[in-house]
Amino acid sequence: MNNREFKKGNTVFFKNAPRIIAGSAVCGSKEKEGIIGSYADVTLDDDMYGETTYEKAECKMLKTAIALAIEKGKLEQSDIDLLISGDLLNQIISASFSARDYNFPFLGVYSACSTMSESIMLAAMLVNAGYVKNAVAATGSHFASAERQYRYPLELGCTRPPQSQWTVTGAGGCLVAAADKGVKITSATMGRVCDLGVTDVNNMGAAMAPAAADTIIGHFKDTGTCPEDYDMILTGDLGALGSRILKDLTWEKGFDISENHVDCGEIIYKVIESEFQGGSGAGCSAVVFNSYVLSGLQSGLYKRVLFAATGALLSTVSSGQGESIPCISHAVELEF
């Protein structure tokens, strides 16, 4: 940090090093079978979570994640200055309806599956500047609500193409604070929209990989770092195919991330074959980052992590009107 500038390229450096003082994760019945099962705070047996609709279940998961992040940070609701959240549902209703239960301000964001890194980045910016002391960044998704909004009703039993991914049922949040303890957020790289013309809505990994490459390479250049400087370069939900494309794209530009790249979507499920390319959705990186990865950062297992979740900024209407898929990736750099 010492001789870095305040901002270089699209990367902002945080002089006051805002901290993640707690993280929380709620995951569904399928997700708990995998790697995050023993790290998540709440694991569901029934993905309806006692609610009458998928959307309400998704909202309840997000509410639980927000409440848990505050509780695990040993703070009260009255200590929280701001909630930054968004989700995949139309008009981000999970986030808005979660915010309704709280008395603190709410900043709604939308960045598809990169919402987790966008909201952490924004929280870090506002905490670092001194505008707020404690901010919660959170997001989530639900397989069933995403399927019926973006694809087909589950009852239709449509077959899935081999390049498809499985939307994660889960929510995660973290508490970003001006504190002395916790995982440092040392910089953030703001993403640009990249669109290389992919139109296949079942192949999000291929669509999103260029955005991840753009932000990750930009981050390396702005910070003067190389892949070896990080214990982990974490993407959100590129999946197996998208991760391979990302490695190729970065390798072409002279950065070999193959040794330390990890994709949340690729590692979340126990048997990846049955979910084809792996997990996806805003909840994918939210649960993996806020449980498995954060605990590694908190324990010192990882000294430095670059977290760059990716989002596909399409809608059913844009795809229906023949548009390709614009994508984005925002990155945050974390240190033990």
Added chain:
Amino acid sequence: MNNREFKKGNTVFFKNAPRIIAGSAVCGSKEKEGIIGSYADVTLDDDMYGETTYEKAECKMLKTAIALAIEKGKLEQSDIDLLISGDLLNQIISASFSARDYNFPFLGVYSACSTMSESIMLAAMLVNAGYVKNAVAATGSHFASAERQYRYPLELGCTRPPQSQWTVTGAGGCLVAAADKGVKITSATMGRVCDLGVTDVNNMGAAMAPAAADTIIGHFKDTGTCPEDYDMILTGDLGALGSRILKDLTWEKGFDISENHVDCGEIIYKVIESEFQGGSGAGCSAVVFNSYVLSGLQSGLYKRVLFAATGALLSTVSSGQGESIPCISHAVELEF
């Protein structure tokens, strides 16, 4: 500003006074007949704007507004550090597809019809902190794309209830910069989600008025000001009925804003009767603020304006599942 603290309550004070150095507005054929017709930069004869779909027309308006804001600020695209934008369409496609055309970073936000004030607030926060020098805040809406997404296909010819409003076809943007000239942004009040249980999706004014009252009263208390201190207290799209409710709610709390309250939705159309309660939509405050109001601030006609747009954070799914309408209002204080 002198003896104010950095943050009080939910209000952040900007010591470096980020400035709005330019604003732009594009409006539709119906909107140009009204008060903003002579202030808007581009007025359309055909609301399709040469495109094949309503959504593409909406996106083109937003793109034009962004380009115009940069041009009117006498900057190049390469000078811009960030675009903050969102809109009413599912997955904010107008904003994302607009951002695709540019090489600078994009922060997607969603705050329904309060997107204009949320994005100006966020731009001011990031500029004031020194993270970015020049940021564009922009949003828009289109009557036809909103009708078919939120209500009914236009071809159905449904009648409109008397408490309904008319979604504005238009887009507006402004350039928020660390500069010596321009309209000062002196503070911003972050909104909380308010939901008093209104479930009538045709009566947004009634649903949103409590959120506006909460933020405006919070702003008065945090800043130690009273309604008389402002030349204009501007709301976004409460409409005639919602504005009356807002005046009642603030009056009950000891703040009489009846003398200087102006609602963008109430003033935008020439003959308000035919649009019932007036205009609405993210584009409503975007075009009125960035043309009519901003020119008044630039000329010194208004010395001090409080701009608090409101957003109804519902979706067709949430309403269909019996939920009431959570609302929010973010406010920015502007000085000549």
